[in-house]
Amino acid sequence: MPSGRLPVVNPWRFETNQATVQIKVDTYYTKVWKQAISTWNSKKVFTFKVISGPAQITILPAQSNEAALVKDNYVGVAYVDHDSTKRIISVQLHLVNALLKKNSYTTSQRVNVAEHELGHAMGLAHNPSKQSVMYKTTRYVSVQPVDVKNVRELYSIPASQYFINSPATTSSTANKDLITDKAGDRLFKSPFETRTVEPAQILFY
Ligand SMILES: [Zn+2]
Structure with missing residues (x-):
């Protein structure tokens, strides 16, 4: 990307522009997530296949970690595991x-926040x-043309050129290859995950 511009895509993605999704939340939130998936x-x-x-x-749902997320004001979280080839695992x-x-x-x-988290899921x-x-x-903004453009560009590069090497390592060896660099104050990574958290937006009118 040109220097001086902040990156709007992460250096990882899925093999192709599709991924399977399992939804394990209550009826209300299933509706919220399905609406966000339909929008994308x-x-x-990109195709999300439920x-x-x-x-x-x-x-x-946020479970054991919910209290900590609430304390830190995070309305949504995306944990993205990727390996050294830049493939999302x-x-x-x-x-x-x-x-x-x-x-x-x-x-x-809430659908807008879900769309945002799905954005992280794609890369x-x-x-x-x-x-x-x-x-x-x-909070207030749904998927915009710029977001569509960024996903299209991220997945327009052929896998053979995009990934560092191929084929993908197996899942059993992927963990030790996980990237551990750190970027951005809202982006936390451990050896096993890239953690992206969303602060709540509270406006004072
Ligand atoms: Zn985010």
Whole structure:
């Protein structure tokens, strides 16, 4: 990318522009996530395929870690595991119900946050522009043309050119190859995951 511009895509992605998704949340949040998935799928740049069994992307409620996420004001979280070839291995997404509720997010605003987390799942980074679903404190903005363009560009590079080497390492050896570099104050990585967390956006009118 040109120097001086902040990256809007992370240096990792799925093999192709599709991934399976397993949704393991209650009826209300299943509706929220399915709406976000429909929004992205309608843009025709990436296909999320909802299945009933184990999938590449798993959507779960925040559970044991919810109190910590609420304390730190995170309304959504994306955990993205990727290996040294830049391939995404697996993704876990959460919406933090307690905080969304406390801050009176409407259903459509929760869908916007879900769209943002799905953006991370595809490989998008935060966008400094407020006119992007990938703005770090997204609440009011749905998927924008710039977001569609960024996904299209990320997946327009042939896998043979994009990934560092091929074929992908097996899942049993992938963990030791996980990237451990760190970038951005809202992006935390451990040896086993890239953790992207979303602060709640609270406006003072
Ligand atoms: Zn984010």
